Amino acid sequence: MLFYSCSNNNNYYYVALRCQNEGNYTEAKRYFQKAARRGSPYIVRLSLESLTEFGNVRERLEACSNLVEKFKDDDAKLIASKEYVAAGEYARTILLTNGLDYKNCKNSLAALRLESMRKKNDSRFYREMYSWFTERPLSQEHYNLYCSIAKETSFSEDSEIADFKAVADFRTEVFKRNFKVAFDNYSSSMAKLPLLPQIVSDMGKVCLYGSDAYLKNAQAFDSFAKKLAARDSEFYAYFYAARLYEKAGDYFSYAANRYKSAMKCADSDSQYDNALWYLMNLELKRSTERGVKCAKEYCSTWHDPEYFEDFFDTITPLMLSEGRWNDFYELYKALDGYASDEVTARFAYIYGRLLQEKLAMPVITDTHGSEAEAAFTRALLSGSEMYYRVMAISKLGLGGQRAEEILCCNRSGEEPAVDMEAQDILLSFAQFGLPEKIYPMWLRFCGEKKYIGYEAGVKIAKFLKECGDLKNVYYPQSLRIASKVIAKSSHSITKADLELLYPRDYSNIISKKCASYGIPEEIFYALVRSESFFDSAIGSSAGAVGLSQLMGSTAADIAHRLKYGPYDLKNPEDNLEFGAWYISNLYGRLDNQWIPTFFAYNAGITPVRRWRKSSKIEFNNIKELPYDLFLETIPYSETRQYGRKLVGSATMYAWLYYEKEVLDEVEILVK
Secondary structure, X not given: OOOOOOOHHHHHHHHHHHHHHOOOHHHHHHHHHHHHHHOOHHHHHHHHHHHOOOOOHXXXXXXXXXXXXXXXXXXXXXXXXXXXXXXXXXXXXXXXXXXXXXXXXXXXXXXXXXHHHHHOOOOOHHHHHHHHHXXXXXXXXXXHHHHHHHHHOOOOOOHHHHHHXXXXXXXHHHHOOOHHHHHHHHOOOHHHOOOOHHHHHHHHHHHHHOOOOHHHHHHHHHHHHHHOOOOOOXXXXXXXXXXXXXXXXXXXXXXXXXXXXXXXXXXOHHHHHHHHHHHHHHHXXXXXXXXXXXXXXXOOXXXXXXXXXXXXXXXXXXXXXXXXXXXXXXXHHHHOOOOOHHHHHXXXXXXXXHHHOOOXXXXXXXOHHHHHHHHHHHHOOOOOOOHHHHHHHXXXXXXXXXXXXXXXXXXXOOOOOEOHHHHHHHHHHHHOOOHHHHHHHHHHHHXXXXXXXXXXXXXXXXXXXXXXXXXXXXXXXXXXXXXXXXHHOOOOOOHHHHHHHOOOOOHHHHXXXXXXXXXXXXXXXXXXXXHHOOOOOOEOOXXXXXXXXEOHHHHHHHHHHHOOOOOOOOOHXXXXXXXXXXXXXXHHHOOOOHHXXXXXXXXXXXXXXXXXXXXXXXXXXXXXXXXXHHHHHOOOHHHHHHHHHHHHHHHHXXXXXXXXXXXXXXXXXXO
């Protein structure tokens, strides 16, 4: 239990929550009212928000009025508008939201205002609908409201209404991804639509995906670009001209020039990075050499390094398959300080290994060893994922205190300023025994850019982990908070803190299953952490379920083999039984080697055997590609990353809990 004092006035809010949990709504309301009068600013807000859920309609509406009188932002207006509309108080919604910024407001708030205006036959309705439909990307709220209008309304010939309908019809077809329908219906009249940024962007999508006249459409967008010079839409005109020239097939230089023009007139960092990403991938399609050259030329100009990580994940196996060994040196040196630490560490580590295997040649020194050591030393400074860090520790032969210093090093840089009130609220939830409030509120604070300090975040994560022993839902919440807080911190991390990042949740069950099937515990913990983050109720879009993320067909086959009775994959006991059997079975079928076992768990055993066989053919100048380099040649990014996660996590578990040196565990995993 945490011991933390908060002001007595703020305590009213937490007592109110306790009363609410106990079903004592009269007392809860009384304490929320006290907190709303006497609490700190954010407690006042939370209390006023809570009061909008109490009492009859009149009382809720009064509480909404109190909320928006005190707080003027869109979040408060959204809460109040929902209540007003539900009560049929459309005029109050319109009055409350007058002057709404349709370009930046919450779409749900815009929809409530516009629906209220429609109900009241407000003369401004179509003019404001036009603004909402032209100033931002279309959302589900746009689509829903327009469908409702179209179903109930016969549009008149009024010019204002006709202008809105033309834009709305076109944009909703694009939103539904009916690109061919949109092209067929609007190609002759698209030039008559307003050439605003969002409209030009939608026109680009329609021409790209709804027509095969790529060259003709590219030339049309070139013309748009000349007309739109020095206007906000110029970026989209150049950007889609480039996309269309690229799609046309033999116009790569035209496409490259248009991407560069789009970069020059981008009015935001994200637009610039988007155009550069396409330029880099265009050059990579032309040749790996051009892709490397483009990355080196432009890496110092991008704004969000993480946006380009998939490019480097794509280029890595291409460089290996083409034997571009020394390009790994060129890239890791060029990227250092511009790409993420994870990407830089990858290229440094691979270059060091290529030197060791006598595939790459030293660039600066006369021996492979010293330059490889320098590359591995750079790989020690990887990002939050531990794979390249533990691999570099292994190759450098580091152990003991030196290994601990590296594993506990944090490279996050300068921390954001701590929001003390937000931090106090989360700590007080723990103090008052309200664990169910912590994670939703933490997510809200993240959305509001309120940063929780390192020590407080660790305390909260520990509290939720303790609660997880009684109610499993708190296990993944603890892990997610710990991961985010530690990743953003510049503090040195202790081994105790790392145990929050690599927890042994469900320890009684996992120990039993590992003993039954002869699996090292650190490997099974790593698998469960990577697959589900210890969330027993999680399901994937592909249909995988539970802690070890098993497909229904796989589970049915395992149940048959084990002669298992009725089972539930969301039940930890059943899921972990099946997952332990499955990975043990794969390990035995793959010659007791862990790297291919990990790949097979993710992608199936047949593809892994095929990849291993083809790697021997492609790299026939060496007897067999080492497994750490084989990992980098796997054709699927997801499987490559899965292998990295399991090796990194298993090594951390072995080091934290089982008194194993990093280099010894890596030797077992990557033999």
